[in-house]
Amino acid sequence: MALLTRIRGPRDLDRLTPGQLAVLAEEIRGFLVEEVSKTGGHLGPNLGVVELTIALHRVFESPKDRILFDTGHQSYVHKILTGRQDFSKLRTKGGLSGYPSRAESEHDVIENSHASTVLGYADGLAKANQLQGHDDRHVVAVIGDGALTGGMAWEALNNIAEASDRPVIIVVNDNERSYSPTIGGLANHLATLRTTQGYERFLAWGKDALQRTPVVGQSLFETLHGAKKGLKDFIAPQGMFEDLGLKYVGPIDGHDVQALESALRRARGFGGPVIVHCLTQKGRGYRAAEQNEEDRFHAVPVIHPDTGLPVKSSGQDWTSVFGEEMVAIGRERKDVVGITAAMLHPVGLAPFAKEFPDRIYDVGIAEQHAAVSAAGLATGGLHPVVAVYATFLNRAFDQVLMDVALHKCGVTFVLDRAGVTGADGASHNGMWDMSILQIVPGLRLAAPRDADQLRAQLREAVEVDDAPTVVRYSKGTVGPAVPAVGKIGGMDVLRDGSVDGVDADVLIVSVGAMAQTCLEAAEKLAAQGISATVVDPRWVKPVDPELAPLAARHRAIITVEDNGRAGGVGAAISQSLRDAGVDVPLRDLGIPQTFLDHATRDQILAEIGLTADGVAEKAAALVAKVSLDPAAVL
Numbered sequence: 125m126a127l128l129t130r131i132r133g134p135r136d137l138d139r140l141t142p143g144q145l146a147v148l149a150e151e152i153r154g155f156l157v158e159e160v161s162k163t164g165g166h167l168g169p170n171l172g173v174v175e176l177t178i179a180l181h182r183v184f185e186s187p188k189d190r191i192l193f194d195t196g197h198q199s200y201v202h203k204i205l206t207g208r209q210d211f212s213k214l215r216t217k218g219g220l221s222g223y224p225s226r227a228e229s230e231h232d233v234i235e236n237s238h239a240s241t242v243l244g245y246a247d248g249l250a251k252a253n254q255l256q257g258h259d260d261r262h263v264v265a266v267i268g269d270g271a272l273t274g275g276m277a278w279e280a281l282n283n284i285a286e287a288s289d290r291p292v293i294i295v296v297n298d299n300e301r302s303y304s305p306t307i308g309g310l311a312n313h314l315a316t317l318r319t320t321q322g323y324e325r326f327l328a329w330g331k332d333a334l335q336r337t338p339v340v341g342q343s344l345f346e347t348l349h350g351a352k353k354g355l356k357d358f359i360a361p362q363g364m365f366e367d368l369g370l371k372y373v374g375p376i377d378g379h380d381v382q383a384l385e386s387a388l389r390r391a392r393g394f395g396g397p398v399i400v401h402c403l404t405q406k407g408r409g410y411r412a413a414e415q416n417e418e419d420r421f422h423a424v425p426v427i428h429p430d431t432g433l434p435v436k437s438s439g440q441d442w443t444s445v446f447g448e449e450m451v452a453i454g455r456e457r458k459d460v461v462g463i464t465a466a467m468l469h470p471v472g473l474a475p476f477a478k479e480f481p482d483r484i485y486d487v488g489i490a491e492q493h494a495a496v497s498a499a500g501l502a503t504g505g506l507h508p509v510v511a512v513y514a515t516f517l518n519r520a521f522d523q524v525l526m527d528v529a530l531h532k533c534g535v536t537f538v539l540d541r542a543g544v545t546g547a548d549g550a551s552h553n554g555m556w557d558m559s560i561l562q563i564v565p566g567l568r569l570a571a572p573r574d575a576d577q578l579r580a581q582l583r584e585a586v587e588v589d590d591a592p593t594v595v596r597y598s599k600g601t602v603g604p605a606v607p608a609v610g611k612i613g614g615m616d617v618l619r620d621g622s623v624d625g626v627d628a629d630v631l632i633v634s635v636g637a638m639a640q641t642c643l644e645a646a647e648k649l650a651a652q653g654i655s656a657t658v659v660d661p662r663w664v665k666p667v668d669p670e671l672a673p674l675a676a677r678h679r680a681i682i683t684v685e686d687n688g689r690a691g692g693v694g695a696a697i698s699q700s701l702r703d704a705g706v707d708v709p710l711r712d713l714g715i716p717q718t719f720l721d722h723a724t725r726d727q728i729l730a731e732i733g734l735t736a737d738g739v740a741e742k743a744a745a746l747v748a749k750v751s752l753d754p755a756a757v758l
């Protein structure tokens with residue numbers, strides 16, 4: 125790492141020779157494999173942008189020039205080159221974020237890890253530069269071929285293309301994949317453009333080879349050259365980008381620093397909107413990633429650097445439980461189809477796709493379209509299951525509300541990574557779904573507490589054909605089964621704290637994955653002489669009508685959810701109890717209304733009090749307050 129340690133900032137790159145740059149690129153690859161193997165993270169995407177990031181920082185002067193990354197998962201090399209080479213605590217509390225972070229560096233801009241936003245920022249920054257006369261500041265937006273399938277990217281492109289005198293340099297990082305191969309007409313168009321590289325290489329080879337045989341070669345070359353225009357127009361007709369009014373430079377070998385620098389300098393000189401189409405390889409230089417057909421090591425856990433195999437195998441996870449049950453349902457219900465937004469494997473729909481290849485739709489990174497297309501599919505007589513990460517449904521809220529719910533479409537949304545996820549930072553926690561979905565008329569929302577409940581609630585959901593249904597669960601390993609000991613209305617009783625027909629002091633309403641925590645809290649309360657009954661509503665929207673009379677029989681109520689408190693399940697229950705004239709004191713426990721810094725899930729749950737101790741403490745305090753002043757209503 126002789127060279128790498130000498131790079132303390134981007135300007136240290138300027139004096140390196142082409143040979144040294146090649147050495148630096150390999151040192152960075154070695155660093156990435158060594159460090160990210162220890163912590164987990166986005167190894168594949170970053171291995172693919174080593175030369176590109178070097179070239180960007182040699183041609184442009186960050187932070188005067190803004191270098192923006194879409195999604196930001198591919199910004200590790202950018203961090204390494206801008207003075208951050210301690211990856212020992214990557215994506216953990218107090219360590220480097222896995223995404224750009226304004227708190228970390230003046231070189232970082234976009235912290236949001238939701239895809240397809242970079243061109244929007246670029247449009248805004250370019251307009252700001254133009255209005256303020258900052259003609260010496262360049263705006264460079266790096267966007268992947270996957271992120272380019274998102275609708276917002278095209279909304280921004282439409283604006284960027286509007287002004288030929290407003291410079292925006294769009295670098296398309298085309299590695300032909302999101303996780304899996306990128307889909308759709310755009311991917312096909314990029315492929316067409318890519319073939320011109322093969323064509324250009326062929327011509328370059330032809331020119332060189334033929335000119336070595338002067339007599340025949342020269343005339344043959346001229347014939348070929350004459351055919352060039354026709355051939356190029358045939359295999360690479362005027363690109364769509366140029367039709368939009370954007371200049372197009374490429375395709376460029378995204379692993380050739382000199383070629384990249386030359387293209388970026390040309391683009392910088394245009395003085396208007398321009399696309400630089402770079403061809404890169406996800407996972408480049410690391411065989412385990414290059415050979416991984418599923419996702420080229422898009423996001424890896426802690427792995428053995430030599431083999432790429434996970435260091436520890438995890439138990440069954442929520443995702444695979446969903447995936448298996450979807451196949452079982454698919455065998456019984458021919459009308460059930462699956463939709464993924466470029467995340468077939470991560471959301472667990474790969475087994476369904478394997479068995480029912482004509483009943484799975486990958487719409488690209490396009491959650492809004494996924495929801496509306498699902499409304500179309502339902503209107504057409506099918507029952508779509510849209511599987512996305514909880515946080516990514518945020519951007520499709522209006523479509524859930526006004527396209528699926530308004531038209532009473534039977535669509536099931538399955539939200540993986542719901543609740544605190546942790547390592548991926550603020551924009552990846554699934555902490556808003558049970559708040560924003562509360563206001564969708566007719567929508568039914570389930571939060572399974574274990575694998576059996578996930579299977580059961582998924583089946584209940586796909587039975588609903590006149591309203592949207594939602595099933596949401598956490599990231600990672602699914603915990604042990606939590607059996608019910610009774611039933612009240614639609615609610616499962618997990619612990620009955622009543623004695624001889626006398627109800628418990630506290631009613632704990634446990635939502636989804638918080639069941640184990642709530643049961644442990646009840647035990648802690650019992651040790652303090654406070655009795656507690658724990659119920660799991662299963663379907664949290666609408667609020668179970670049997671909850672009000674049950675609540676009325678207790679001295680205090682605690683609701684516990686792995687979701688934001690603001691407008692969450694606790695708030696909905698509180699409102700429903702008030703509407704029913706039940707004024708038992710209630711504390712709703714959940715995630716505070718704040719952006720959570722990256723840390724492990726357990727660290728964050730402990731910080732916000734969503735632990736057995738935290739729940740027991742809040743419950744005991746409420747009971748104490750009620751005992752002191754029975755009329756007190758919090």
Ligand SMILES: Cc1ncc(C[n+]2csc(CCOP(=O)(O)OP(=O)(O)O)c2C)c(N)n1
Binds near residue numbers: 268
């Ligand atoms: C709105 C949204 N949906 C899904 C994701 C999950 N996701 C993260 S990276 C990625 C693939 C991005 O592909 P691309 O833009 O080509 O970048 P690459 O990983 O190939 O460098 C996806 C789908 C996301 N971050 N944001």
Ligand SMILES: CC(=O)[C@@H](O)[C@H](O)COP(=O)(O)O
Binds near residue numbers: 195237599
């Ligand atoms: C950047 C992005 O959105 C995804 O790659 C995400 O980081 C993956 O999260 P999981 O590791 O939970 O699948």
Ligand SMILES: [Mg+2]
Binds near residue numbers: 269270302
């Ligand atoms: Mg890609």
